[in-house]
Amino acid sequence: MSDTGYLPKEKIKDFLKELAKDAVVYAPCLEGDIVLFRPFSEERTLCLDRPANTPPKSVIYPQSETLFAFQYKKAPEDHQKMSVELKADIGVPNMVIFGARPCDAKGFRIYDRVFIETNTPDPYYRKRRENTLIVTLSCAAPSPGCFCVAVGGGPAHKEGSDVMMTELEGGYVIEPVTEKGRAILGKHVIEDGKPYLKDAQHVQAKAHDEVRNPFAPDELPKISQSLFNFDGFWEQVVGKCVSCGACTYLCPTCYCFNITDEQGIGSGERVRSWDACMFFHFTLEASGHNPRPTKFQRFKNRVGHKFIYYPEKYEGVIACCGCGRCIRYCPVNVDISEIVNYLKDTHQELHWASSRKEGTQPTVGSTKDE
Ligand code: SF4
Ligand code: SF4
Structure with missing residues (x-):
């Protein structure tokens, strides 16, 4: 069998149906004007021509999940004595995330270091991650706000994917990335993709050249600490933020959560929910x-977590995959790439330092529309 497969466009639904025999298949589907990952069925409209509005993170890391149920029990011999019975169910079906973008798959690698590659792995996340096959679609062109190449990714970056598809005119070239992904080549609708591989590589290279790199010529942005620690900078760049939290909820690398006990009489559930x-x-x-x-302190923490604290802990890996969603969907046009660009530029540091001395306010591009 060749190492590369090919899926003709007219067979895509058959392919999804075949995948759905053994797994719940989440695919980007149109709902009104927006694209969301949904369990795929014939009635839904698949949409692969632009990245989904929300990443598929909730498939593996649900927005809200019960960790366990608890029940208080009185001891029959002494009603003053109580015990607590816990019941946890982490049964997870096999799942496929189909049509995620490479930045979304890279986002799961950011989570893996926190939830799996640690002394105290999270059994809920790990089980879902192990049971999920990630089939990504490389991006043929950047969407507004994307800057994946500037943070160590790219429109055909394979980290986190099990299989990568690249669209050509008549179909998709299928490249397995992991052993788990190789099984896809055995599906009966998959043809030999070797003759198309060069064309796919050409599409990938062209897309790579088109993605903006706001931090060029640096390979990865390195933030200047003194400007980072200057409150006046943050007050100005996030002055127009309305604290809606959309940037964190739409982010494929944000993973903060809260845990609450939803309690009834004598029993309840411990629930984990995304927080922002x-x-x-x-x-x-x-x-x-x-x-x-x-x-401004909260936003400073958000940027610091992604570009300073996480890289310090995880060998320089930046906890932003440059998907651009927080830029595309922020209601007041706060642009994280623009802010990081200010923070890494030592000339900006001098600029801000001198304005501090003179008591003037330097102009920040992201606030010019206020
Ligand atoms: S999406 Fe924009 S306005 Fe909303 S919290 Fe994020 S930066 Fe602030
Ligand atoms: S911070 Fe913004 S650009 Fe970076 S991964 Fe999150 S949503 Fe995407």
């Missing part, structure tokens, strides 16, 4: 003290 560092309550302590009470 852009919300005021995120770091609110029981005493009423909040170490990050202002939105």
Whole structure:
């Protein structure tokens, strides 16, 4: 069998049906004007011509999930004595994420380091991750806001994918990336893709050249600490943020969560739900003290986590895959790539330092429309 497959466009539904025999297949589907990952069925309209509005992160890392149920039990011999019975169910079906973009797959690698590659792996995340096959579609052209190449990725970057597809006029070239992904080549609708491989590589290289790199010529952005620690900079660049949290919810690399006990009489459930560092309550302590009470401190933490703290912990890996969603969908046009660009430029540091001395406000591009 050749190492490369080919899926003719007219057979894509047959292919999805074949995958669905053994797994729940999540694919990007049109809902009104937006594209969301949904369990695929014949009634849904598949949409592969642009990246989904939301990444497929909830398939492996649900927005809300029950970790376990608990029930208080009185001891029959002494009603003053109580015990708690716990029940956890982490049964997960086989799943396929079909048509994710390479940045979305790279996002799961950001999660893997936190939830799996640690001394205390998260059994819920790990089980879903192990049971999921990720079939990505390389991007033929960048979408507004994308900057994947500037943070170590690219429109055909394979990290996190099990299989990568590249679209040609009549079909998709299929390149397995992992052993798990190789099984795809055995599906009966898959033809030999070797004759098309060069064309696919050409499409990939062309797309790579078209993605903007706001941090060029640097290979990866390196943030200047003194500007990062200057509050006036943050006050100005995020002055127009409305703290809606959309940037964190749409981000394929944001993974903060909250845990709550949803309690009834004598029983309840412990639930984990996504949280967002852009919300005021995120770091609110029981005493009423909040170490990050202002939105500029919260945004500073968001950028710091992705571009300083995570890389410090995980061998320089930046916890942003450059998908551009936070830029495309921020209601007030806050642009994280523009902010990081300011932070890495030492000339900007001098510019801000001198304005600090003179008491003037330097102009930041991202706030010019205010
Ligand atoms: S999407 Fe924009 S306005 Fe909303 S929290 Fe993020 S930066 Fe602020
Ligand atoms: S920070 Fe923005 S560009 Fe980076 S991965 Fe998250 S949503 Fe995408």
